[in-house]
Amino acid sequence: MKATVHVMLKQAVLDPQGEAVKTALGALGFEGVEAVRQGKVIELDLAETDAEAARAAVTAMCEKLLANTVIESFRVEVA
Template identity: 85%
Template sequence: MKARVHVMLKDGVLDPQGEAVRHALGSLGFEGVEGVRQGKVIEIDLADTDAEAARATVTEMCEKLLANTVIESYSVELG
């Protein structure tokens, strides 16, 4: 089973990479971009075939390693 984890900075946390991208887009002539938030996507191949068990395993991975839950939020997709 495949899992996809989306990790983003929480609202209110400064995103210097996103701001650099916003500035670069403006320099390239893309007008009207008022904000950019940059995150990461992590794809994991799991041996689990049970969706509930897989979701629990990936959630534990996120809580322990993949996301800094103090400043980041995450979502899990299974497929």
């Protein structure tokens, strides 16, 4: 089973990398980009065959290691 985790900074947290990307896009001539938020995607191959058990395990992984839940939010997709 595969799981994908999307991790993003919470909206209230400043995103200096996103601002740098926005500035660089403007410098390259890409106009109209009003905001950029940068995050990360983590793909996991799991031995688990039950989707709910896999989701629970990946959620625990996020809470313990994959995301800093103080400043980041995460979304888990299991397929």
